Amino acid sequence: MAARGDFWGGLWEKFGILIIGLAAFAAVIGLILFLVDKAPKRGRDVLQLVAFVAPALILLGVGLIYPAVRTAYLAFTNRTGEFIGLDNFVWMFTQPQIITTLINTLVWVALVPTLSTAIGLAYAVFIDRSRGEKVLKALVFMPMAISFVGAGIIWRFVYEYRAEGFEQIGILNQIIVWVGGEPQQFLINSPWNTLFLIIVMIWIQTGFAMVLLSAAIKGVPTEIIEASRLDGANGWQQFVNVTIPGIRPTLVVVVTTISIATLKVFDIVRTMTGGNYDTSVIANEMYTQAFNRGEYGQGSALALVLFIMVLPIVIYNVRVMRKQREIR
Amino acid sequence: MSSTLHRRWILPAAAASFALVLAGCAGGGSGPSADVDCADYEQYGTFENESVEIYATIIDVEADQIVESWADFEACTGITIDYVGTQEAETQINVRAAAGDAPDIMIVPQPGLLQRLIADGYVVPAAQSVEDNVDEFWSESWKGYGTVDGTFYAAPLMASVKGWVWYSPADFEANGYEVPETWDDLMALTEDMAANNTATYKPWCVGFGSGDATGWPGTDWIEDLVLRTAGPEAYDQWVAGELKFDSPEIREAFDLAGEILLNPDYVNGGFGGVDSIVSTTFNDGGLPILDGNCSLHHQASFYEAQWPEGTVVAPDGDVWAFITPKMSADDPESVTGGGEFVAAFTESDAVTAVQTYLSSDTWANNRVALGGVISANKGLDPELAGSELGKASIEILQGEDTVFRFDGSDLMPAAVGTSSFWTGMVDWIVGTRNTDEVLTFIDSTYP
Numbered sequence: 120m121a122a123r124g125d126f127w128g129g130l131w132e133k134f135g136i137l138i139i140g141l142a143a144f145a146a147v148i149g150l151i152l153f154l155v156d157k158a159p160k161r162g163r164d165v166l167q168l169v170a171f172v173a174p175a176l177i178l179l180g181v182g183l184i185y186p187a188v189r190t191a192y193l194a195f196t197n198r199t200g201e202f203i204g205l206d207n208f209v210w211m212f213t214q215p216q217i218i219t220t221l222i223n224t225l226v227w228v229a230l231v232p233t234l235s236t237a238i239g240l241a242y243a244v245f246i247d248r249s250r251g252e253k254v255l256k257a258l259v260f261m262p263m264a265i266s267f268v269g270a271g272i273i274w275r276f277v278y279e280y281r282a283e284g285f286e287q288i289g290i291l292n293q294i295i296v297w298v299g300g301e302p303q304q305f306l307i308n309s310p311w312n313t314l315f316l317i318i319v320m321i322w323i324q325t326g327f328a329m330v331l332l333s334a335a336i337k338g339v340p341t342e343i344i345e346a347s348r349l350d351g352a353n354g355w356q357q358f359v360n361v362t363i364p365g366i367r368p369t370l371v372v373v374v375t376t377i378s379i380a381t382l383k384v385f386d387i388v389r390t391m392t393g394g395n396y397d398t399s400v401i402a403n404e405m406y407t408q409a410f411n412r413g414e415y416g417q418g419s420a421l422a423l424v425l426f427i428m429v430l431p432i433v434i435y436n437v438r439v440m441r442k443q444r445e446i447r
Numbered sequence: 448m449s450s451t452l453h454r455r456w457i458l459p460a461a462a463a464s465f466a467l468v469l470a471g472c473a474g475g476g477s478g479p480s481a482d483v484d485c486a487d488y489e490q491y492g493t494f495e496n497e498s499v500e501i502y503a504t505i506i507d508v509e510a511d512q513i514v515e516s517w518a519d520f521e522a523c524t525g526i527t528i529d530y531v532g533t534q535e536a537e538t539q540i541n542v543r544a545a546a547g548d549a550p551d552i553m554i555v556p557q558p559g560l561l562q563r564l565i566a567d568g569y570v571v572p573a574a575q576s577v578e579d580n581v582d583e584f585w586s587e588s589w590k591g592y593g594t595v596d597g598t599f600y601a602a603p604l605m606a607s608v609k610g611w612v613w614y615s616p617a618d619f620e621a622n623g624y625e626v627p628e629t630w631d632d633l634m635a636l637t638e639d640m641a642a643n644n645t646a647t648y649k650p651w652c653v654g655f656g657s658g659d660a661t662g663w664p665g666t667d668w669i670e671d672l673v674l675r676t677a678g679p680e681a682y683d684q685w686v687a688g689e690l691k692f693d694s695p696e697i698r699e700a701f702d703l704a705g706e707i708l709l710n711p712d713y714v715n716g717g718f719g720g721v722d723s724i725v726s727t728t729f730n731d732g733g734l735p736i737l738d739g740n741c742s743l744h745h746q747a748s749f750y751e752a753q754w755p756e757g758t759v760v761a762p763d764g765d766v767w768a769f770i771t772p773k774m775s776a777d778d779p780e781s782v783t784g785g786g787e788f789v790a791a792f793t794e795s796d797a798v799t800a801v802q803t804y805l806s807s808d809t810w811a812n813n814r815v816a817l818g819g820v821i822s823a824n825k826g827l828d829p830e831l832a833g834s835e836l837g838k839a840s841i842e843i844l845q846g847e848d849t850v851f852r853f854d855g856s857d858l859m860p861a862a863v864g865t866s867s868f869w870t871g872m873v874d875w876i877v878g879t880r881n882t883d884e885v886l887t888f889i890d891s892t893y894p
Binding site for chain 1: 647658659718866
């Protein structure tokens with residue numbers, strides 16, 4: 120044990136163990152590679168393949184596959200670990216609170232990907248080849264660099280409420296007061312509060328959509344655009360019939376990526392409302408049930424539902440990728 | 448690795464490690480001062496090369512102060528106390544105890560964890576000398592928290608008092624308000640204050656906001672009222688889960704709290720209507736008192752630190768506080784609060800000596816004199832407290848008949864105490880659930 124007041128002693132102890140661990144890891148890997156290299160001629164390929172793939176597979180198994188299977192099993196048990204069949208799912212679809220949560224999640228998934236992609240695409244088209252394009256892009260992309268928790272805190276200040284007659288400290292309510300309206304409790308009045316949380320996610324994800332789509336637009340061959348212009352297509356027709364088909368694969372990637380991110384949304388809700396006032400979403404409710412209330416069965420059931428919701432998007436994504444490859 | 452690359456990083460690394468060593472030498476522990484009067488410490492005996500590890504959640508300045516508080520004890524007894532403070536101690540202790548690597552002593556910050564550690568068989572019963580100290584210096588309710596099935600395990604250490612009602616003495620003076628003696632007086636006072644309501648002024652200002660813990664200040668309101676209306680026995684049953692939320696006793700506490708919290712004429716001064724209670728952070732909750740936008744704010748003693756720099760907290764200062772009044776004038780003083788307990792995981796004479804010292808009036812006076820904390824130790828001189836409020840808190844805690852009860856939500860199962868009780872309070876304030884629905888909802892989340 121490090122002596123009292125000897126802060127650095129503790130630090131050495133920690134980093135010493137870290138360095139020893141890293142060295143041991145490197146030694147083991149080195150040994151394996153050496154042995155594989157010196158393996159007998161026959162079956163060397165197979166051996167080498169196994170040696171290189173095994174660590175990744177083992178880590179995947181321990182870190183992803185086993186927890187996923189265990190969560191799926193837990194979804195059918197109660198808090199004491201007894202098997203109870205579908206009771207958790209019955210509970211889920213009979214509790215008004217949880218139904219609200221499911222509906223909220225669907226609203227999130229319906230709005231965030233479509234709006235952030237639409238806004239990002241429009242922005243990318245309008246600033247394409249304009250002066251100061253880099254600066255304009257950077258402005259919209261900047262929120263991407265902010266963590267969801269940070270964004271949640273920023274926007275909580277934006278929505279901050281003070282009653283009429285008080286000095287407003289939230290910019291949004293201040294604007295409303297300036298135009299002669301009444302200050303609003305943006306984060307408390309359901310169901311609109313969910314929309315105000317959704318705006319935060321759109322604010323973050325628009326930059327991501329804009330950057331990818333802008334790159335894709337620049338990749339559309341100018342010859343085709345020239346040709347369509349010679350055929351007498353106006354700007355809108357060019358956009359719909361040339362640009363959109365040209366960037367379709369990127370559009371799919373952007374929409375699906377944002378959809379998955381939206382399904383998993385947790386930090387924004389947790390930071391801004393804690394899931395109170397009917398704003399909870401599946402990931403937040405899952406955390407609350409499993410880790411705040413110790414209801415691992417109910418939390419796991421929610422996790423499973425979330426997984427099932429993500430699955431079609433992932434499958435669709437994979438299929439589109441495959442098609443792309445076949446075309447190439 | 449090429450030799451140039453090798454040289455390129457080995458030199459800075461060597462320089463950095465040299466700097467670390469230098470810093471390490473500079474930051475050595477403070478040795479005992481030469482002129483210690485060891486008369487107070489003779490009873491603990493002397494030891495050769497004994498060291499005792501104390502594990503706790505206390506960090507930063509408070510950790511330095513607690514280490515300071517036993518420096519003389521170490522010098523006189525020859526025991527070296529290794530203090531290990533980490534914020535993760537509450538979860539880590541379970542891991543350490545299960546792995547057979549328990550510390551000698553842990554300062555346990557809440558009774559629920561203490562009871563669990565005792566139930567798991569990790570904690571060693573306290574020696575007779577510790578129990579004698581506790582019998583002498585602490586009240587029955589404090590001893591009870593460290594006792595399981597008649598066996599005494601852990602002595603209390605420090606304490607905090609909840610349930611203060613903050614106010615501005617100048618405001619009371621100007622309006623001729625009197626500090627209320629009973630709950631009825633408080634309601635009458637609130638009624639008087641409401642006559643002065645303006646667009647911005649209401650008698651009470653309240654803030655329940657606290658990130659994903661929003662609602663916890665509300666649990667303090669309910670706990671204070673349950674203890675005062677239903678009494679300590681009912682309070683204990685309620686905390687233990689034997690008395691449901693949906694019972695007449697708890698309902699009465701909700702109804703009384705609701706007379707203030709749900710009444711738009713009484714809240715929320717400086718912030719807006721009733722629902723602004725949940726959108727106002729607990730840190731901001733009492734500040735309108737300084738602007739004259741409210742007169743009363745219910746919050747624990749730690750709120751002292753939330754007032755802006757330069758605010759004088761004293762009976763004749765900018766702000767002061769009285770304890771939430773009792774129901775009738777002949778009720779005993781009751782307070783809710785928090786505190787720590789000293790549990791031992793190993794048995795040795797050195798550990799017993801440390802435990803005995805920590806449960807003594809000597810330690811309490813040493814530690815409180817360093818500032819920032821208070822203790823319910825009856826041998827403690829209130830004048831040593833660093834603040835007027837600390838002094839008042841000590842006097843309340845030392846009161847002969849004072850009924851002390853731990854913050855209830857800290858003792859309830861986490862599913863209720865740090866989850867549904869909080870969200871229930873939020874729903875109740877916003878009006879998404881009425882009193883009946885909140886009570887049945889919280890009951891339904893009991894594990």
